[in-house]
Amino acid sequence: MEQPITLKNNGQINIILNNETKKEKSYTTSIPRPAKKAVINHEPLREIEREMSGLVGMEELKKMIKEIYAWLYINKKREEQGLKAGKQALHMMFKGNPGTGKTTVARLLGKLFLNMNILSKGHLIEAERADLVGEYIGHTAQKTRDLVKKALGGILFIDEAYSLARGGEKDFGKEAIDTLVKHMEDSNDKFVLILAGYPREMENFLSLNPGLRSRFPFIFDFPDYDVNELMDIAGHMMNDRQYQFSAEAYKKLKDHFMDVKYNQTPRDFSNGRYVRNIIERSIRTQSMRLLEEESFERNELLTLTSSDIQL
Numbered sequence: 001m002e003q004p005i006t007l008k009n010n011g012q013i014n015i016i017l018n019n020e021t022k023k024e025k026s027y028t029t030s031i032p033r034p035a036k037k038a039v040i041n042h043e044p045l046r047e048i049e050r051e052m053s054g055l056v057g058m059e060e061l062k063k064m065i066k067e068i069y070a071w072l073y074i075n076k077k078r079e080e081q082g083l084k085a086g087k088q089a090l091h092m093m094f095k096g097n098p099g100t101g102k103t104t105v106a107r108l109l110g111k112l113f114l115n116m117n118i119l120s121k122g123h124l125i126e127a128e129r130a131d132l133v134g135e136y137i138g139h140t141a142q143k144t145r146d147l148v149k150k151a152l153g154g155i156l157f158i159d160e161a162y163s164l165a166r167g168g169e170k171d172f173g174k175e176a177i178d179t180l181v182k183h184m185e186d187s188n189d190k191f192v193l194i195l196a197g198y199p200r201e202m203e204n205f206l207s208l209n210p211g212l213r214s215r216f217p218f219i220f221d222f223p224d225y226d227v228n229e230l231m232d233i234a235g236h237m238m239n240d241r242q243y244q245f246s247a248e249a250y251k252k253l254k255d256h257f258m259d260v261k262y263n264q265t266p267r268d269f270s271n272g273r274y275v276r277n278i279i280e281r282s283i284r285t286q287s288m289r290l291l292e293e294e295s296f297e298r299n300e301l302l303t304l305t306s307s308d309i310q311l
Contacts, residue, residue: 044115045069048108055101056232056272061220065109068218072116088217089188090118093161094196095203096222099271102196103157105220110155113192121153129163132176140172144179151191161195162205177209184215225271230257233272237279238304248306253278256311281310 045066052062068090075085090113094102107124114122127147134140148156158164164173184193195202195216206213225233231254238244245253260269270277286308290300 042069042073044112047115048112051108051111052105054236055104056229056236057223057225058101058105061105061222064218064220065112069112069116072118087189089184089215090218091184091193091216092195092218092220093202093206093216094194094220094222095199096196097198097224097269097271099269099273099275100222100224101272102222103159105222106155106157106194106196109192113155119153119155119192123151123154124157125151125154126157126159128159129173129176132158132164132180133172135172137172140175141179144176145183148180148183148187148191151193152187153191155192155194157194157196160197160201162197162201165205165208177212181212181215224269227254227257227261230261230271230275233275234279237276241279241283242302243283243304244302246303246305249282249304249309252306252309253311256309278309278311282308285310 048065048069049062052058052065071086071088078085092109094106096102103124103126110119110122110124113119125147131147132140132144134143164176165171166173180193183191195205197205199221231250234245234253260274282304286304289305289308290296
C-alpha cells in the first residue's frame with residue numbers, strides 16, 4: 001500500500017508513514033530452568049579452620065581435621081539417601097610433648113562436633129591418673145564411671161594416660177583402663193575419649209595394651225616447634241597483648257631459642273608454654289623498668305627491650 005504524501009505550505013514534501021504494525025508469530029518455547037542448588041557454606045568447618053589458622057604449624061593435623069569433617073558430613077548425606085553409613089568411633093590419641101597444642105585442639109574438636117550435632121554439649125573434661133584411680137577395690141571403677149558421666153555429650157581428655165598402666169597387673173590403674181574400655185563400647189556415640197601424653201610413653205602404653213590401639217582410630221602426632229615457629233608463637237602472643245619487640249630483644253629471644261633447641265632434651269622444653277612464660281615474665285620486667293624510669297610514652301609502653309627479656 002502506498003503511503004500518502006502531503007505538501008506543506010513551505011513547499012516541503014511530507015511523507016506520512018502507515019502506523020499499522022504487523023504482529024510477528026512467536027516461535028519461542030518456555031524451557032523450565034533447573035532449580036538452583038542450595039548454597040552450602042560448611043560453617044562448622046569454616047569456624048574451626050578460622051580458629052586453627054591462628055595456631056602455628058600443625059599443617060598435617062589441620063588436613064586430618066578436614067578429613068574427619070568430610071567423612072562425618074558425607075555419612076550424614078548417605079543416611080539421608082537411605083545408604084549405609086559408617087559408624088566408626090571418634091576416640092583419639094594425641095602424642096606430643098608439653099606445650100604443643102594438644103588441649104587446645106581437643107577444645108576445638110569439641111566445638112566442631114557440637115556444631116555438627118555429633119556431640120550434644122561439646123564440653124571438655126580434663127583428667128589425669130589421680131582423677132580416675134581410687135585407693136581401694138571398687139573405688140577406681142566408681143571414680144572412672146563418674147568421670148565418664150560428666151563427659152557424656154563432650155570430650156574426656158586424659159593427659160599422661162600411660163600413667164594408668166605404670167603399676168602392673170595389681171595396680172588400680174588397670175581397673176580404670178578396663179572401665180574406660182567398657183564405656184567406650186557401651187556409650188560409643190555419646191562421648192569422645194582422647195588419651196594424650198609423651199610420644200614414646202604412649203607407644204609403650206599401646207604395646208602393653210594391644211587391644212587399645214584398634215579402639216582409637218585417630219592417632220595424631222604433635223611435633224615440637226622449630227625456632228621460626230617459636231618466634232611466630234611469640235609474635236602472636238605479643239600482638240594479642242599489644243606489645244612489640246625492639247630489634248635487639250627479638251635477636252636475643254631468637255638466639256635463646258636456638259640454644260635451647262640444640263642443647264636441651266625435648267622433655268625439658270615445653271614449647272608454646274615455654275614461650276608464654278618468657279613473654280609474661282618479660283612484660284612484668286618491662287613494667288618495673290617503666291615505673292622506675294617514670295617513662296610512659298606510647299612507644300615505651302609498647303616495646304620490650306633486650307633488658308626486659310627474661311630467659
